[in-house]
Amino acid sequence: MSAVFAGSSLSQISLLTMLPYAAILAVAGLGQTLVIQQRGIDMSVPAGISLAAAIVGNYTSASGLGLAGVVALAVLAGAGVGLINALVIFKLNVTPLIATLAVSTVVQGYTLAYSHGRAGTAPPEFHNFAIGTTFGVPHLFVIATVITAIVAWVVRRTMVGRRLVAVGSGAGAATVIGIRVRRYQFGAYVIAGALSGVCGVMVAGYLSSPAVFVGNDYMMASVAAGVLGGTLLSGGIASFLSTSVAAIFLSQINMLLQNRGAPFSVQLMVQAAAIAVAIGAKSLLGGVPWRKIARRQGTSPPAGTLEQDGAAEDTHDVSILKDAAVGGSTAETVSSARTERVDPTGELHQRGSDIG
Template identity: 40%
Template sequence: MQEPERKTSPRGPAGPAGLTAVEPGDRPPRAPGRGSGRTLGRPSRGLTTIVVGTVLLLAVSAVAAPESLGSSSVRGMLPFAAVLAVLALGQTLVVQQGGIDLSVPGFVSVTVVVVTHVPDGDDARLLPAVLLAYGICLVAGLVNGLVVARLGMSAIVTSLGTNALLYAVVLGISGGSPRNTTGALRRLVASSTLGVPHSVVAAVLLTAVVAVLVKKSVVGRRFEAVGDNPLAARLAGLRIHRHRTSAYVLAALLYCTAGVLLAGIVTTPSAFQGDSLLLPSVAAVVLGGTSLLGGKGSAVASAVAALFLSQLDQFVLTLGVSTAVQNIVQAVALAVGVAVYSVNWRGVLGRLPSRNVGSARPVGAS
């Protein structure tokens, strides 16, 4: 009896040598040109959507609440939008690796406490305090990354635990009491050049650096490949654990930078200044179109989404609603972002009954 012919892939035999073996249930590698470097010159769907949404929000604000676009309102809103943009950059890196970082409040709060309590108003001790804050955040980010990447723990559980540890440090240093920002930090962060706040300049520069690093460099493309399809990346010889760990470390450094900026913007920041920043940081990433399953993402879109959320808060605040309503609006914006990017609307619309049902002929009619 003749043995049936064994089929092989045109690229070589199935298995690690040909990089074509795919286990059942795993996503196959993307074809070149779809999500690869060939499409880097085109704006992503998320960037286009959030830019259009921001323009529409500004138009509605100009009609319904013009005070929210006044010069004083914009000057007050932009620095906080810059802080949120930097946080969103870090959260984007983590989400691109299929995780989510719930330790954002702890990172921001510990940074604010260290750079305000350690100097205690002495400008000469500001630099050591900032370096100490970065050191703490670096270690905490490394712990997050190693536990998630090496031990396989849930990103949610790990980041919640890290957040609790960071708040223990906050209480140990501050006792829960606020402290004034040093004059040097306030002059550095809260000042403006040519009318542009330094915090905004920092956010724009960081956004450009992250965008170029992820989209234009070989390391960045490998980073996205690991998040998009870990199996294919592993078969291609990429170091999955290293890329996932680096996402949490870089995110921690960005959170620390946001905390330094926030400490310079607010004259007397509280010891729990980061409490209200978790939901907006996640919402900015989702509204920017970054897939919650990992892979593709846009640093620029996340930064624009941070501006959108900040203006939305300003708009709602101008209408005179309570803080609870503002939180509900942020939650609704997050839900809308998930619906827009995650739901297959073509499939949903395709399953709707046709409008011409009434004109259909009965079975057996001639």
């Protein structure tokens, strides 16, 4: 599409300009994907990015922390924002959308007060590294690739990651089999906040003098990257590699629109359209009678469709036990998990006992 409408967007200069922004969006999208996987949403991504960028931008050698210390402080500040989100959501029982928006507003106000409304300037050596390349590949893109690989490996290959998926798929069933659900839900928001802090560090280094609220551009974009990458808003299913690919796709679309002279408002509409198309496509695929078609052809329903999800529902608890077993009889635990899904309050079980 870029080659047809704006061939210059595929030139070496354009790609080298696009890839750092794609890398920043990819890292922000990874954090958003972690939260969406837990059936939440993080609208405080801009606040975490802006706060971290302000910390790096207002760095002075007189602080005594050193550049590495300031970078670590910025990432920890982002993680702190994520921790506050988790506390408000799970301790005060506030809806994630409202909670993260409220936290975002408070953090943005603090960022404005901390920076005194000044953008600040990142250390020259840090800026030179951020805009540099190795073998023609931008450093920020390399960093994003490494982070993507680590997150994807942890989620897919470790017990912690598998339990994180189990919690996102069904907190009730995860609780029944002994997983400490709150620990993993808190962890998802904290890690997402830390990744926002990493984004802020990357933005500050690349732009050298970022705006005070530089993170505002990434609120809708991070959600779009996660949803377009195939993450289900209902939780559980997520692909972090696909999120990073979606970030590159969205960044290339933005580059195309810029080359065509489209204003920023059009870019926002494209991001919103990408979310709508991704969700709409999932709904349309789910409305097709895949199970009947598959039965006639002797195959299985397409992966990711609602029909296929329904067909796999009976083995959902067994897969959780296989990946995140924490003791107890397999038969008893599967029975308990299924009872939790059908009768989460235990009311039906109690009535049966009374009648008996």
